[in-house]
Amino acid sequence: MKPSTVAEQITATALESTLDLESSPPIQSCSRPAAGSVAETFVVALETSSDENRQVPAVPERVVCKLGGASVWTGEVIEPLVLEWVSKSSSLPVPAVIVTGSVDIDEDQGLARNDRWALYEFRRGQNAGKIYHCLASDDRRQLVARAGTLLGRLHSLSERDPQFAFDRVGGLARDSDSGALELTELECWHALDPPTGLRSALPVPLAGDDGCRPVLTHGDFQPSNLLVTPTGEITAILDWGNAHVTHAEYALARAEVRFVDLHTRRFSRAERERLRTAFRRGYAARATLSSNFDERALSYKLLWALQSGANYTRIARSARGRQQLWRQCQRLLGGDTTATP
Known part of the structure; x- marks a missing residue:
């Protein structure tokens, strides 16, 4: 299972539960941003309803899904906690955290077992x-x-x-x-x-x-x-x-x-x-x-x-560390960063 597919599944399931939807929101596309972090980062575009009379929660047009991304200092995924902390205490322009969780994936599928994930607000710019x-x-x-x-x-x-x-x-x-x-x-x-x-x-x-x-x-x-x-x-x-x-x-x-x-x-x-x-x-x-x-x-x-x-x-x-460094080098050199469903 590719990380992009995992990101799509996480996004659909998490939003369905968080927004109390009757079914998962359809996904239009899933792509990596050209400039990324050590986490597996994806911008997920969602299909939104144009029927204003439907009494359903608003589905965002896009969200950002991050998988993993352990701190170089402590080896733990802390970004969602830091963003929640900073946003509550300041007006700094940081993305809102929508929902977080963890997923079990074997290392040979590209992610560490019990890797943490988070969905973030998509910020324009x-x-x-x-x-x-x-x-x-x-x-x-x-x-x-x-x-x-x-x-x-x-x-x-x-x-x-x-x-x-x-x-x-x-x-x-x-x-x-x-x-x-x-x-x-x-x-x-x-x-x-x-x-x-x-x-x-x-x-x-x-x-x-x-x-x-x-x-x-x-x-x-x-x-x-x-x-x-x-x-x-x-x-x-x-x-x-x-x-x-x-x-x-x-x-x-x-x-x-x-x-x-x-x-x-x-x-x-x-x-x-x-x-x-x-x-x-x-x-x-x-x-x-x-x-x-x-x-x-x-x-x-x-x-x-x-x-x-x-x-x-x-x-x-570590093999995982070398993979992260190689991915960063590819993005800096303008390599292919897109992933479609």
């Missing part, structure tokens, strides 16, 4: 990663400033909501009893808690230091995980599967790499500095930003490079 380099300079800077503001709003939750006031960095996992999110020790090497020798050589606050402010962060905040309108409004922040708790300035530096520093071939140094300024100003408009951040940013970016290398090495050790 164009993937910002696809148009990022094509935007006019002013439009790009405006988009980057808005992205910085959203990241600042997320990090500022720790300053105004006690449930986001963490006392340490760590991963997020499901509590075995309640099923709610809990802060856990990280299962892999983390840049903010390096070995003693490296730690003493770094002139920046690290885990446990007075200057380290732990915050909930997205985990992969970059243009490809944003949806935007033609006017540049951000309609959704996608792919929260690797959300975790880390140092606010480290998370900001890591995001700045994705929005600014990785684009040396596309943008001039002057343009990168303008983007950097826009991103930081947007962030500082909503969250605390130390006056020393400019001095610390490079150290945090180097730590991120070390952490990324360690994580990719660990992921590549």
Whole structure:
């Protein structure tokens, strides 16, 4: 059984139960988005009734079905819990969670046994990663400033909501009893808690230091995980599967790499500095930003490079991890991403 077929069956059955329908909603198509996450992600288009006199619950035109997508930090599927948590506590543009569950599938069918799934609200908008380099300079800077503001709003939750006031960095996992999110020790090497020798050589606050402010962060905040309108409004922040708790300035530096520093071939140094300024100003408009951040940013970016290398090495050790990495490479290279019923 192909994962796309599994996604269709899950969508039809879950919506029938959730919306209290008499029968499963007919499915028109099931396709993978061109830019995806480590989860098996499908956009499922549904047939909706045009009869306004029928007294039946409204069926959405599209939903997003995700299968799996374990966090690189804890090995658990946490995205639905994170999205529910963030949406209840903020007005950040995140997809609503419709329903979640789990399905038993053998590994040789493409999914792990007892793999978790979730149906999400379909958010309209164009993937910002696809148009990022094509935007006019002013439009790009405006988009980057808005992205910085959203990241600042997320990090500022720790300053105004006690449930986001963490006392340490760590991963997020499901509590075995309640099923709610809990802060856990990280299962892999983390840049903010390096070995003693490296730690003493770094002139920046690290885990446990007075200057380290732990915050909930997205985990992969970059243009490809944003949806935007033609006017540049951000309609959704996608792919929260690797959300975790880390140092606010480290998370900001890591995001700045994705929005600014990785684009040396596309943008001039002057343009990168303008983007950097826009991103930081947007962030500082909503969250605390130390006056020393400019001095610390490079150290945090180097730590991120070390952490990324360690994580990719660990992921590549398993067959499932190699499959995920290969799928990401195919999508980056523009491979075929569609799947029809």
